[in-house]
Every structure is written in C-alpha cells, then in structure tokens.
Amino acid sequence: MLIPVALGLGFAGLLAFLWALKSGQFDDLDGAAHRILFDDDEPPKREV
Amino acid sequence: MSLSVCRHCGGAIPESLAGEFCCRGCEGAFRLLQGLGLEQYYLRRSVDPKARPLRPDEDALQIHDFSAHVTVDDTGEASLHLMVEGLHCGACIWLIESLLNKQPGVTWARVNMTTRRLVLRWRQDAARPGDILAPVLAVGYRLVPYDPERLGAETQRQEKELLRALAVAxxxxxxxMLLSVSVWAGHFSYMGPHTRGLMHWVSALVALPAVAWCIRPFARxxxxxxxxxxxxxxxxxxxxxxxxCLMSLWETIHGGEYAYFDSAITLLFFLLIGRYLDSRARGRARSTVEHLLALDAVAxxxxxxxxxxxLMPPHKxxxxxxxxxxxxxxxGVDGTIVGGASDVDTSLITGESVPVxxxxxxxxxxxxxxxxxxxxxxxxxxxERTLLAEIVRMMEVAEQGRARYVAxxxxxxxxxxxxxxxAALLTFSGWTLFGDAPWQMxxxxxxxxxxxxxxxxxxxAVPVVQVIASGRLLRQGILVKSATALERFADADTVVFDKTGTLTLGKPQLVASGDWAESDLxxxxxLARASRHPLARALVKAAPASQLADDVAEIPGMGLEIAARGIRLGSRTFIGIADDGAAQGPEMWLSRPGAAPLRFAFTDAPRPDAAQLVADLKAMGLAVELLSGDRAVTAGQVAADLGITEWRAGCTPGEKCARLAELAGMGRKVLMIGDGLNDAPALAAAHVSMSxxxxxxxxxxxxxxxFQGERLEPVTETLHVARKSRLxxxxxxxxxxxxxxFTVPLAVAGFVTPLIAAIAMSTSSLVVIGNALRLSRGRR
Structure with a gap:
C-alpha cells in the first residue's frame, strides 16, 4: 500500500520542519541571505 | 563643498580638513580595522543611505554601562543581548562578528539582521563586556543593551505558534487532499464502498488531530x-x-458517501497563511519602533x-x-535645578522653538x-503632578475613547x-417540516x-490587503503599528498638524537677508562655534568656512563673549538693548566696540515638501488645521507660508485635545500628525495619528x-495606500x-458535495488574494 509510505514521508518532512523551527533556523531570514556571500578562510573562532 | 568622501563613513569631508577622513573618529576606526586585517569590509559593504552613517561617537564608551544587563549561567559563561544601530548590509554583520570573535574570551557572537540584535557570550573571568565591545563602538556602531524577556518575546512566541500550526495544517x-482526489475520482469511476470507507478513515486519522491542533488560535x-x-x-x-469535522466523522462511521475533512483542513491552512503574514508584517513594524525607542533611551x-x-536608566x-x-x-528626569544656569530646548514639550x-x-x-x-x-x-504624569494621564483617557473603534x-x-x-437553522427546519426528509438528512x-x-x-479579505499594504509602506520607511490604522486612515477627512518638528524641521535656520555683511557672519x-545652542549651531551652519576664535567664553542663558576684544554675541539683554517686544521670532545680536549692534534673525524652516503636502491634502479634499504650542507670531507665519487658513497658537496639551474633541463632535474624522510630548494626548485622542x-x-x-525621513510625503502616500486598501x-x-x-442556494437545496465545496472555497480565496495583490503594483 502506498498510502502509509506517502503519509510517512510527509510526516518526516513535517518533523524536519518543526525541528528546524525549534532550533532557530527561521529567526533571521534576511541575515542568512547575506551571510552566504562572505567566505572566511580563517576559522570563525580563533584564540588570541 | 568638497566632492571627496570619508573612507570610513562615506560622508562628505569638510573643506577645512585635508586627508581622507571626515573626523578623527573615522580615521581611528579605519586604522583599527586595517590593523586587524578586516579592511575587506570596505569592499564588501554597500552603504544604505537611509541608515545612520557609520561615524563613531566621541563619547560612545561613556554612554552605557553594560554590566547591569549581563547574565551569567552556571558554567561561568556570561551573555549579553544588545540592539545594534548602524547596520547597513550583510558586510556589517560579518564585520561585527569578526571583531568580536577576535576578542579574548568570546565564545559566541551573532547578529540577527532581521531584528538588528546581537547576542554575545563570553567566559566571564576572561574579559569585561565594555572591553569586548569597545572595538565595535569605535568603528561607529551604537549598541544598546536590552532585556530579551521584556522585548517582543510575546509576539515572537505567537508567531512561532502560528508557523508551527501552519506547517501541521x-x-x-x-x-x-491527495486522498480526497482519489475519492472524488471514485465517484465517477468505480470505487467500492469499502475502499472509500478506508480512504475516509485515513483522512480522518490525519485531519482530526491536525484540525484539533490548528484550530486553537481561532478558537481562543x-x-x-x-x-x-x-x-x-x-x-x-x-x-x-x-x-x-464532526459531521464527516459521523458519515465515516456510518459508511456515508461524503466527508468534508479536506475542506476543513484546507480552510484552516489558508486562514493560517493570512494570519501568519499579518502578524509578521506588523511584528516587523513594531520591532523597528521598539528599536528606535530603545536607542533613544538615555542613561x-x-x-x-x-x-x-x-550611570543609571531613568526609571531606576x-x-x-x-x-x-x-x-x-x-x-532624562523631571526635576528642580540646584546648581548651574543654562538654556533648555523645550521644543518637544511645549512646541516653543526658541530655547528657554x-x-x-x-x-x-x-x-x-x-x-x-x-x-x-x-x-x-x-x-506627583509632574508634567509627564499629567500627560500620560490625559493620554490614557484619550485612548479609552479610541478603543471603541471596531474593525x-x-x-x-x-x-x-x-x-x-x-440560514442553517431554516434549512434544517425546512427539510424536516416541508421536505419530508429524515432528521439526519x-x-x-x-x-x-x-x-x-x-x-x-x-x-x-482584510488580512491579505493589510499585509500587502503594510509591506509596501514598510519599504518606504512607513511603519504601520496598529491593525486597524489603515482603515481609520481611509476615513480621515481632516488633518491636524503640530508645528515644531512636524511641519517644520524643528531646527532654526539663519534668515539669509539682514543688515549684516558676509564678514560679520x-x-x-x-564665536558661535563654541556653543551648542541651536541658534549658534545655525549660525555655524550658515558659515561653514569659519574657524573657532580664541578665548570664547559662554555665559549660560545670555550668550558668548571674547572679553579681551569686547566682542559679544547673544540675546538683546546681553548686548544691552532694551527688550521692546518687537522681536519677530528668534534672533541673535552681535556687538563690537565702535560699531552698531547687528541683528541675525532665524526662522524654523518648514520641511522641504510641507507646502506641497498641504496643497496635496487640500486637493484630496481634506481640511487642514494647525495646532501649535508656539507663539502666535511664529505659528501664524508658518501657517501663512504653507497656505493653512485654520490655525491656533499657544495651545497647551489639554487645549489640543479639546479642539480635537470639538472636531469629533462635528462628526469629523481627524488625522493628527505630531511629534512632541505636548502632542501625545492629542495623538491618542485623534481618530488616527502619525508621528x-x-x-x-x-x-x-x-x-x-x-514614518522615517525628513520629508512629509509619507503622509500622502499612507493616505493613498489606505484609500486604495479600503477599496x-x-x-x-x-x-x-x-x-x-451563488453557493448557499445549492447547499440549502442539498446539492453540495465535498468536491463542489473544495472548488468553490479555493477559487473564492484565490480570487480575493489575486485582487489584493493589485495593491503591490501601480505605485504613483
């Protein structure tokens, strides 16, 4: 039966979205759009 | 003016300075970034002309004591939430994060560009917050600590709940819908009642919990x-x-032919989209306003x-x-002077443009x-009966009146x-009494x-138009805070202006003609360069090439003096001229040994498009009025210049409210535009208000x-958008x-199947959304 498979996949997608929402990935949509433009060769954290 | 721009802030360099920078702060900031290897920033950024230029404050470090807002957790990690002013583009986020990550002890630094907030975490024993943030301040950003619990947490929680419900729906x-399509197809070809029953049960299994979860915002x-x-x-x-849902469940249990699960959940899905967009659009406007306010808060x-x-926040x-x-x-506080003498600019409270x-x-x-x-x-x-308390009280009374407005x-x-x-009741009784149908039917x-x-x-119908309208206004720096603001805007038939700071810029300017020569100026x-008095500032602005003279002394409340040379600049009494009451507006006098005293006159110039605005408003069929706290001479002058025939001067906050009540009594819907503390009660009392x-x-x-910016054009733009939205x-x-x-007769006659319901519902929603989208096109 394809119905449980379809439902299961949809449900997995829903869980993934809820997880992303909870972990704050939707908090700053504008910032993420700009962040991708800057590539830093040095690691983001550096002990001085 | 020089054509070259400062390498750091991008502002014009004053002619008197040689070099590549407009001030010492900018030069220092540039050297700092160069020293840290971050000068790529200048290549990456794109300066946003609407944002505050990136110019360091000389006393930035003294303004705020960050330690009061630091929270420390069990592991010894301290964190601080800050609002950032001066963000231009993505490069600014990169710069701030890079600067902070280079500081010792910092474990986490992240700027949220949407909300313009910075979260900083560091090991508490490694550094003091002031030291960590010093380079960011030195580059020219302004940072203000805030309490994340207090600010916008509630709206953000609601927004997340809506988004979660939206995802589930x-x-x-x-x-x-997938299952329903096969059921609908089954009506036309062969589908056994058992298969249909199974489909309905699966639909019920998915839809019922989802509906139960998603209906909560509406049910509440x-x-x-x-x-x-x-x-x-x-x-x-x-x-x-x-x-x-209940009927579909009943049908499913009894093996009925039709179930409406798809209609129920799709309906919720559409509505949640509207709700979410609406809350997002207004949440943005509100957070921008909160941001502006927090930055203004003084220590x-x-x-x-x-x-x-x-240093302490005023409320403590x-x-x-x-x-x-x-x-x-x-x-920052109301009080009585116990030491010192000075001039105080009271324009925000009384509307008076000359300092006291x-x-x-x-x-x-x-x-x-x-x-x-x-x-x-x-x-x-x-x-106690402080002015602020008085005004807040008046405002609360006025706001109660407005709460009666129904969307x-x-x-x-x-x-x-x-x-x-x-209609539903009639259908039921009609079928049972006259239709001879069983009561279940x-x-x-x-x-x-x-x-x-x-x-x-x-x-x-309403939220979609609202979202598009407020989005369009937001892009032009107009923040719509209240849900019904646009509706009330469209009703307005009278516009009442405050003068100082609203129709005018609130800053005096030198009147270009007078009996003085260029050398006198x-x-x-x-002399004026030594003072912060707005009139002195205006003089300096009129003569940018002047240099500060030596040995200038400021005598508070009187004027400026070079005692050795006998030169004085200041009020009439300071120069020794009798005050004969002939003063027309603000003035300053210059006296020198062996020459007659010279008078410099000033006016508070109207905003560049104020006259145009008044003409436009009149053309749109609105009555225009001026209510000013300033003296009659000044207010009358401005009214005459701008073509406003109806004006009142010397109004107290109470009198402004009274005038608005009078207008409301005449059945007028008043749009009040004002900026001062003295306007606040009037803003609250008016049908709709703008600042x-x-x-x-x-x-x-x-x-x-x-609205943001120097121009008044947002007033007509908002009115225009509001009227279009109402239409x-x-x-x-x-x-x-x-x-x-069309559809209700079908339903009453019992012809509606789930398929017809689904089609009718989605087409009507799409038509409504499509119609609303027309607003985003066709800017004047």
Missing part, C-alpha cells in the same frame, strides 16, 4: 469574543470547521553622596536623588535638552454570523450550509503610524459575499 491538507479568539458578548470572524470559522548620571558618579532613579546633566545632553534660559530653582522636564552648561538637578517626586471585518461578521446560523444539509458559508474568503560664527521617527518616545508609542477590501467583501449568494 500544510502537511495534513496536502495528504488529505472566538471564545474570548463570545465571552465579551461580541462575535468576530473567528466565531463562524470555529463553528464551521468543528461541525464539518542618567546620578551623583552619590560621596561625590562619585553612576529615585526621587530626591541628585543628577548631573552635561551640556548637550537630553534631560533657566537658573537655580527652575523646573525642568524629561525630554528637554540642556544646551549650554552643566546642570545639577534634584529629581522631583515620582507620581471593518468584525462589523461585517456582526451581522454575518447570525445570518449564516439562521436535514442536519447534513444544514451543516453543508455552514461549511459552504464558512467565511474563508471573507476572513482573508564669519565673525559671529567664529515622525524623530518624535519623543511617548508620541511614537501612541501613534498608529510612524480593495470592499471589493473583496463583495466577491466573497457574491460567491455565497
């Missing part, structure tokens, strides 16, 4: 409306969806008994405390600016809900009527709409109701 709707609002004895759009929505310097100084200062206000600082001279014993109020010399104040008792959608639903429920038809009339398109400006973003915080808080909302209501007129 989307998932359920798409899957149930419906219940609270019913408790208050009103109805709103959420009442028929909740009833319709619940009944559709107060409190003098302790032992003579030491502490106790009555009776001694406070020091430096020259040029905004006074104050001395020991005088009362000063929060929101005024101390101009020429340091003052010591004793803070007046809190909750158009709720007015429609007031009669819509009873009519719909009556009649109930089924009645519920079908409720489902088909469930106001999907009707509920979308340069001499006067060379420039340079206004005092209270005015910005009560105003429905806040579109009305069209949407007609479309939605027209759809009901």
């Amino acid at each position: 989307g998932f359920a709707a798409s899957n149930v 609002s419906a219940v609270s409306a019913l408790r208050a004895g009103r109805t709103n759009m959420d009442v028929p929505i909740s009833i319709g969806v619940t009944l559709a 107060v310097t409190v003098l302790d008994e032992d003579g030491s100084q502490r 200062v106790a009555a009776g405390a001694k406070v020091l206000v430096a020259a040029g600082e905004r006074i 001279a104050v001395a020991v014993g005088a009362q000063v109020f929060a929101g005024t600016i101390n101009l020429s010399a340091p003052l010591r104040l004793v803070v007046a008792a809190v909750g 158009l959608a709720d007015r429609v639903s007031r009669w819509y809900a009873p009519v719909v429920h009556l 009649a109930l089924l038809y009645a519920v079908a009527v409720l489902i088909i009339t469930c106001p999907c398109a009707l509920a979308l 340069v001499l006067a400006a060379s 420039p973003s340079s206004a005092v915080d209270i005015s910005q808080t009560v105003a429905d709409v806040v 579109l909302v009305r069209q949407n209501f007609i479309l939605a109701l027209g759809y009901n007129i």
